[in-house]
Amino acid sequence: MSVAPQQPSAVTAQDEVTGICQDLLRIDSSNYGDGSGPGERAAAEYVMASLTEVGLDPEYFESAPGRANVVVRLPGTDRARPALVLHGHLDVVPAQADEWQVDPFAGEERDGLLWGRGAVDMKDMDAMILAVVRQYAREGRRPARDVVIGMFADEEAGGVFGARWAVDNRPDLFEGATEAISEVGGFSVEIAGQRAYLLQTAEKGLAWLRLVADGRAGHGSQVNHDNAVTHVAAAVARIGQHAWPLALTPTVRRLLDGVAQLTGRRFDPEDPDGIDALVAELGTAARFVGATIRTTANPTQLGAGYKANVIPGRAEATVDLRYVPGHGQEALATIERLAGEHVRLEAIHRDIALEVPFEGDLVDAMVAAVQAEDPGALVLPYTLSAGTDNKSLSRLGIAGYGFAPLRLPADLDFAGMFHGVDERVPVEALTFGVRVLDRLLRTC
Numbered sequence: 001m002s003v004a005p006q007q008p009s010a011v012t013a014q015d016e017v018t019g020i021c022q023d024l025l026r027i028d029s030s031n032y033g034d035g036s037g038p039g040e041r042a043a044a045e046y047v048m049a050s051l052t053e054v055g056l057d058p059e060y061f062e063s064a065p066g067r068a069n070v071v072v073r074l075p076g077t078d079r080a081r082p083a084l085v086l087h088g089h090l091d092v093v094p095a096q097a098d099e100w101q102v103d104p105f106a107g108e109e110r111d112g113l114l115w116g117r118g119a120v121d122m123k124d125m126d127a128m129i130l131a132v133v134r135q136y137a138r139e140g141r142r143p144a145r146d147v148v149i150g151m152f153a154d155e156e157a158g159g160v161f162g163a164r165w166a167v168d169n170r171p172d173l174f175e176g177a178t179e180a181i182s183e184v185g186g187f188s189v190e191i192a193g194q195r196a197y198l199l200q201t202a203e204k205g206l207a208w209l210r211l212v213a214d215g216r217a218g219h220g221s222q223v224n225h226d227n228a229v230t231h232v233a234a235a236v237a238r239i240g241q242h243a244w245p246l247a248l249t250p251t252v253r254r255l256l257d258g259v260a261q262l263t264g265r266r267f268d269p270e271d272p273d274g275i276d277a278l279v280a281e282l283g284t285a286a287r288f289v290g291a292t293i294r295t296t297a298n299p300t301q302l303g304a305g306y307k308a309n310v311i312p313g314r315a316e317a318t319v320d321l322r323y324v325p326g327h328g329q330e331a332l333a334t335i336e337r338l339a340g341e342h343v344r345l346e347a348i349h350r351d352i353a354l355e356v357p358f359e360g361d362l363v364d365a366m367v368a369a370v371q372a373e374d375p376g377a378l379v380l381p382y383t384l385s386a387g388t389d390n391k392s393l394s395r396l397g398i399a400g401y402g403f404a405p406l407r408l409p410a411d412l413d414f415a416g417m418f419h420g421v422d423e424r425v426p427v428e429a430l431t432f433g434v435r436v437l438d439r440l441l442r443t444c
Contacts, residue, residue, distance in 0.1 A: 011138070013131035013434040018114065018427050020050065021127035024090075025107035025116030031091035033157040039066025040153040040162075043090040047151045050130050054137035058149075061170070067153045067161035071173045074136065076145035083146035084362070084444060085180035085398060088126040089155030089162060089389060092118040099421045113424040121418050122183045124425045125404035126151060128433040132441065143441040148177055155389050158349050163389035167396055179362050180393050184384050184418070185402030186370070186436070188377070189285045190410035192263045195377045197370050198285060199363070200402025202251040202383040203390070204292060205328050205353030207321040210346040211235050211339055217313035228315035229304045231342035236299045236317050238338040244294040246272060247324040251355055251381045252292055258380040287415040291385035295323045295331045318348065322385060325353035351391045355383075356399040365444035366403050369436045374407060386418075405436035 023046060030037045044060060047070045051058045058072035068090070073083070095104035095117040102108045104117040118124075133149055136142070150173075152162035159165075166173060185200030213235070215228030248256070248269055259278045260267035268274050279290045297319055304315035323331035336345055357363070358381035367379045390400025406429040408414055417423045 011135075013128075013135040013438060014431045016134065017127050017131040017430045017434050018109070020130050021114055021119075021124055021425075021430060022107035022109070024123040024127055025114065025118055026105055028105045029091050030094040030117070031154060031156040032094055035064075037091075037094070039068065040090040041066045041068040044068030044070050044151065044153070047090070047126075047130065050134060051137075054134045056133070056137050059173070063153065063161040063165035063169075069153050069162055069166060070151045071166070071170075072149050073173075074133065074143055074147045074149065076143045076147065078145055081145040082178035083148055083174070083176045084143075085148045085150060085174060085177045085393060086129055087148075087150035087152060087163070087180060087182045087389060087393075088122050088129055089152050089159075090123075090126065091154055091156050091162075092121065092123070093156050093419050095421075101422050104423070109427065112428065113426050114430075115422065115424040117423055119417070119423045119425040120414060121423070122404065124406070124430060124433070125183055128404070128430060128437055131434050132437045135438070136441070144444055146176065147441060148174055152389055158351065159389050159392050163392035167392045171396055174393070174396055174398065177396070177398050180390055180398045180400040181403045182388050182390055182400065183402055183404050184288075184386070184388065185382070186366070186405035186433075187285075187414055188374075188407050189282055191259055191281055191283075194262055195374065195407075196258075196262070197374075197377060197379045197405070198255075198382040199358070199366060199379050200384050201358045201381040202249060202292075202325055202355035203353065203387050203402070204322040204324060204383065204385055205351060206387055207323070207332065207350045208348040209319045209321060209335065210348055211317040211319060211343050212346055213315050213343045215311070215313055215315070215342075218311045220309035220311055222311075224311050227311055228313060229311070231340070232302070232304065232315040232317050235339045235343040236302065236319075238340070239297050239319055239335060240299050242297065242334070242338055244296065246275065247294050247327050248275075249325050249355060249383060251358065251383045252289075254358060255289065255380050255382045258378070262378070283410065284413045284415050285382075288385055289382055291322070292324070292383035295321070295327055296385075297321045297331075297335060323353060325355040325383075328353060351387055352394065354390060354394055354400060356401065362401070362444055365440055366401070368443065369439040370405060372439055373432060373435050405433045406430075407432040
């Protein structure tokens with residue numbers, strides 16, 4: 001693909017990003033995880049139109065009917081350098097409209113914020129990427145190195161029909177790429193009166209597990225010492241009440257050390273109370289960080305029986321296990337022990353943990369781009385308690401970072417809006433983000 005030099009356009013990425021984000025928010029691309037949602041086709045078609053309008057030649061492909069993905073490569077000024085993948089996902093988790101203050105798919109702007117499902121996860125970043133890429137194409141500019149732009153399906157259900165499918169079936173799309181940028185990082189927090197940006201350099205591994213017990217069915221009035229419901233309930237209680245030990249990775253240690261220096265608090269890796277106090281200094285971001293200092297396992301579903309006076313022969317539960325990088329086998333062994341002899345484990349979905357260095361040319365460029373737009377701000381690494389499509393790209397040896405730059409009001413509960421109600425993003429944060437991304441692509 002080539003981009004012919006053109007005269008600079010009067011329309012800039014900052015001008016466009018709000019409208020693009022609103023357009024994307026108005027497309028219902030809910031992912032229910034069972035194939036019953038609308039799919040990503042409409043959102044992908046919008047992305048295709050946005051890119052082709054400015055002379056680019058993106059590739060559209062579906063891994064299954066309606067599960068649509070879009071990829072385009074921007075040639076860099078130095079094509080001998082390894083390529084960078086800049087990617088987002090087009091699906092969103094479902095929203096219950098009656099729980100929201102606004103229609104979650106109206107893309108409404110209110111009090112300087114855009115409201116809607118996907119405003120922070122992650123159609124905001126999708127819009128920033130599209131706005132910057134469109135400006136580059138209109139002006140005939142090229143990034144410092146090849147950049148592969150990917151907009152994927154199905155991230156909210158593990159990426160099976162999106163990034164994972166593309167990696168397994170179209171690895172040629174990522175030829176020469178060694179690093180990637182996506183969600184969830186680059187957002188600002190306030191620590192002891194100082195603005196800092198959290199750059200994601202790690203994410204926990206996950207295992208969605210089904211607990212299954214087979215017992216003796218019978219009449220509800222009879223004595224039954226092999227009750228499947230009892231077996232599963234006991235396992236769920238043990239797992240839910242288990243106290244997981246501290247497990248501080250290099251990323252977490254570096255973050256907590258940075259918080260300690262800003263606040264004057266002491267960081268002792270062996271002091272749980274002191275660590276909790278440091279995490280609390282992160283304000284609303286403590287929701288993310290507090291879940292990364294140890295493995296977590298939350299029971300999320302229960303199912304058994306069909307009548308009040310019938311003891312069923314089978315009972316089930318599901319557990320969402322999120323383990324600290326380097327502790328996967330240990331975590332699974334613990335769950336198996338807690339489940340007990342009467343309960344077996346079945347894997348629903350599993351994916352790896354990631355941790356990459358907080359150093360190197362790309363990290364330096366991300367830090368410099370933020371500080372150019374927000375002089376004096378600090379940038380600290382952190383671990384994401386959830387997961388991203390960087391897990392899939394890692395199968396190709398691509399090191400992934402979370403960097404969707406947003407300068408946020410200190411009192412905005414950013415972390416609480418992920419998969420929550422009344423999801424919203426400040427318009428000023430979007431325009432800040434496109435300025436940072438523009439600088440980054442010029443220099444990284």
